[in-house]
Amino acid sequence: MIERIETGTRMSKIVKHNGVAYLCGQVGEGATVAEQTRDCLSRVDALLQKAGSSRAQMLQAIIWLADMSDFAEMNAVWDAWVPEGAAPARACGEAKLARDVLKVEIIVTAAC
Template identity: 50%
Template structure:
């Protein structure tokens, strides 16, 4: 049976769970709550980069991504940052949905799954 590794576990969730050659990241949000969608997306993607590296992988090995936006009117602004970040030729399967966030200041949340 494969070992399960958890990065930064808290009471309700872990930032990442690693099992069977796959890394599952929790949804990531920005710490900068007053920032634009651009600023928040940049911060979220930097956090994803850091967590993937800590798990032993990187964005070139993304399998799926789910992007949550407070308003779909922010779709193009978020995509401008996403498109500059995603590894060339390594775009994951992705969904983008409008959702109510845990805090009204959050404009974007991104969850990814990657291969090791």
């Protein structure tokens, strides 16, 4: 069975299937990469909770940065947020994001 949560015309914020929650990409507000990353991860937390999961149950994270020179700044926030011993499989790359002001987007998959 597939469960879609907060579904719109273009996408669902969460899709659950076979005990796995797939979150849509999350972006955050703020002037710096650190601020945007913190806000983004707060949004991920809220969606994980809505899906019946948590950051300790993350399976995979895909992170897009508008500029890879921001890698260390983003990682400082990420490393403080991920529970010890529960780091997901992760990829990080550079991409042109949907709006010029965006510096980071994070996509998470987690067990429920």
